[in-house]
Amino acid sequence: MTPEDGSMPTLVDTTTNVIDVTTDVGLPLTGNEVPDSPALEEEPERERELVFELRDLEVKYSGHTAVREVDLDIAAQEITAFIGPSGCGKTTVLRCLNRMHDLTPGAEVIGQVNYHGESLYGSKVDAAEVRRRIGMVFQKPNPFPKTIFDNVAYGPKLNGRKRSELSEIVERALTRAALWDEVKDKLKNSGLSLSGGQQQRLCIARALAVEPDVVLMDEPCSALDPIATARIEDLMEELKSEFTIVIVTHNMQQAARTSDRTAFFTAEVDDQGKRVGRLVEYDVTEKLFTAPADARTEGYITGRFG
Amino acid sequence: MPPPGGPQLTTPRPRSRRRKVSNVVATGVIALTFLIALVPLVFLVIYVVQQGSKVISWSFLTDDLPFVDRLPGGGMGPAVVGTLLITGAAAVMAIPLGVLGGIYLNEYGGTRPLARLIRFLAEVMTGVPSIVMGLFIYTLVVLNTKEKTGFAGALALACLMLPIVIRTTDQMLSLVPGELREGSYALGSRRVRTIRTVVLPNAAAGIVSGALIAVARAAGETAPLLFTIGIVRETNTSLFHGQNTALSVQIFSNATSPFVPAQDRAWGAALTLIVIVFLFTIMARLVTAFFARRQAA
Numbered sequence: 001m002t003p004e005d006g007s008m009p010t011l012v013d014t015t016t017n018v019i020d021v022t023t024d025v026g027l028p029l030t031g032n033e034v035p036d037s038p039a040l041e042e043e044p045e046r047e048r049e050l051v052f053e054l055r056d057l058e059v060k061y062s063g064h065t066a067v068r069e070v071d072l073d074i075a076a077q078e079i080t081a082f083i084g085p086s087g088c089g090k091t092t093v094l095r096c097l098n099r100m101h102d103l104t105p106g107a108e109v110i111g112q113v114n115y116h117g118e119s120l121y122g123s124k125v126d127a128a129e130v131r132r133r134i135g136m137v138f139q140k141p142n143p144f145p146k147t148i149f150d151n152v153a154y155g156p157k158l159n160g161r162k163r164s165e166l167s168e169i170v171e172r173a174l175t176r177a178a179l180w181d182e183v184k185d186k187l188k189n190s191g192l193s194l195s196g197g198q199q200q201r202l203c204i205a206r207a208l209a210v211e212p213d214v215v216l217m218d219e220p221c222s223a224l225d226p227i228a229t230a231r232i233e234d235l236m237e238e239l240k241s242e243f244t245i246v247i248v249t250h251n252m253q254q255a256a257r258t259s260d261r262t263a264f265f266t267a268e269v270d271d272q273g274k275r276v277g278r279l280v281e282y283d284v285t286e287k288l289f290t291a292p293a294d295a296r297t298e299g300y301i302t303g304r305f306g
Numbered sequence: 307m308p309p310p311g312g313p314q315l316t317t318p319r320p321r322s323r324r325r326k327v328s329n330v331v332a333t334g335v336i337a338l339t340f341l342i343a344l345v346p347l348v349f350l351v352i353y354v355v356q357q358g359s360k361v362i363s364w365s366f367l368t369d370d371l372p373f374v375d376r377l378p379g380g381g382m383g384p385a386v387v388g389t390l391l392i393t394g395a396a397a398v399m400a401i402p403l404g405v406l407g408g409i410y411l412n413e414y415g416g417t418r419p420l421a422r423l424i425r426f427l428a429e430v431m432t433g434v435p436s437i438v439m440g441l442f443i444y445t446l447v448v449l450n451t452k453e454k455t456g457f458a459g460a461l462a463l464a465c466l467m468l469p470i471v472i473r474t475t476d477q478m479l480s481l482v483p484g485e486l487r488e489g490s491y492a493l494g495s496r497r498v499r500t501i502r503t504v505v506l507p508n509a510a511a512g513i514v515s516g517a518l519i520a521v522a523r524a525a526g527e528t529a530p531l532l533f534t535i536g537i538v539r540e541t542n543t544s545l546f547h548g549q550n551t552a553l554s555v556q557i558f559s560n561a562t563s564p565f566v567p568a569q570d571r572a573w574g575a576a577l578t579l580i581v582i583v584f585l586f587t588i589m590a591r592l593v594t595a596f597f598a599r600r601q602a603a
């Protein structure tokens with residue numbers, strides 16, 4: 001865990017020359033060019049390339065531990081699902097992965113979160129730079145009250161993409177989010193004029209437009225109807241070849257349908273009578289759902305499946 | 307058609323009648339109080355228009371003040387110019403400062419001690435009587451520069467406007483949903499950029515109308531100007547040199563005069579001031595509607 005040895009991909013503040021970052025080594029999807037990740041050409045049996053390594057992670061809100069002792073490896077080009085009952089800390093852990101907790105007053109992240117071998121919480125790491133590579137889709141669709149075009153173009157503009165490039169980037173992102181055909185004639189309409197499912201795909205397009213390496217999804221379908229949910233699940237399957245996806249879901253069927261690996265979290269009452277989230281089991285999805293190693297996992301999944 | 311023995315969905319009759327009666331009574335009382343609240347407003351507008359229209363004319367709006375109070379004639383030109391100039395200068399000082407202050411409070415300060423102190427002081431400042439603001443600027447500025455100027459008056463009005471602008475900005479920004487900020491941060495946006503491109507456009511309508519309400523309030527203030535701007539009979543377009551006058555001050559001095567022509571001029575000035583404030587309010591509405599439409603588009 002020695003991130004600052006110079007050879008690592010840099011996440012430190014690069015405000016002075018944002019584009020330069022992309023010429024650096026290591027990350028598959030950071031550049032201006034079309035992201036043809038070399039990893040795609042490799043056989044499926046390749047060794048799992050780790051994107052995230054979480055070691056003894058603990059998160060506190062205003063001094064109270066919300067989740068502790070999380071050890072987890074998340075691999076590239078896989079869909080990793082976090083499941084568990086409410087209050088088990090799955091969203092909390094997800095938000096550690098792109099330093100979203102920086103914005104929550106009183107939140108404190110302890111332990112190690114490595115991203116491609118580099119500590120995300122290192123003193124020189126720039127959180128904004130982290131979030132450009134690790135995108136996020138939220139539980140509630142949250143398009144900006146701007147036009148559809150401007151919603152998608154927001155991220156690329158941040159990265160200093162030229163105005164002339166934008167329409168191409170926007171079309172690509174909307175196409176990848178399976179929304180292009182529905183909105184191509186009304187790009188000047190407000191993003192808020194879309195239906196809930198469309199808004200969520202717009203938010204996915206917005207996240208994809210910055211060419212992230214990872215997409216974090218925090219219960220992206222919980223506000224959507226089954227048809228919209230199915231569309232987003234199909235979409236995740238397609239995006240998996242290009243992006244690493246981590247999804248938090250309440251819906252176990254969704255985890256079972258979409259993910260390659262599943263982490264089951266639960267909340268336990270500690271000796272001081274406080275509820276603390278813990279990672280119980282983390283395995284290949286099929287194994288976790290058919291032959292769980294832990295009795296608590298089995299209890300949870302069978303309790304729901306009946 | 308409820309099944310036999312099913313849930314009873316109709317309320318027993320007597321209770322239902324009592325509800326109907328209380329509903330009618332409550333609605334009536336609310337309508338009545340609304341009408342009562344309208345009475346002074348309507349009366350005021352009608353009376354001011356009636357009295358003011360007697361003297362109002364283009365020359366009333368542009369002519370210099372008369373030399374002799376008790377004779378009819380003369381106009382309010384210097385006061386119209388003074389009001390626009392002084393209020394404008396106050397707005398230029400107070401609005402940017404207040405908006406930036408509000409941004410600090412909501413986006414940076416949060417619940418930090420400094421932010422809480424500023425919020426508390428802004429609240430206290432809103433409650434300070436306007437005449438005290440006038441005295442404050444009088445002792446601080448007028449006594450030191452040895453001159454009453456429009457600028458001193460503008461400073462006093464700015465002191466009045468500042469807390470209003472700070473508080474409305476703070477409140478409007480706090481209404482912007484946190485999810486929008488998170489959405490922006492999640493794309494790698496920094497705080498300044500997020501505030502500029504997501505938060506402020508979202509709150510713009512509220513901030514603009516809050517600022518214009520503050521302007522309208524300041525335009526009607528008399529007390530802070532009494533000791534700070536002095537008096538002129540001819541239009542003074544300089545904020546920094548020489549004394550000035552304003553409509554509110556003219557209303558005060560003319561209305562307290564024993565001479566009927568002066569009192570008529572006071573009514574004329576009052577009507578002029580009401581129209582100016584009304585125009586500001588309409589502008590506030592238009593700007594708010596413009597921003598709302600742009601967001602909905």
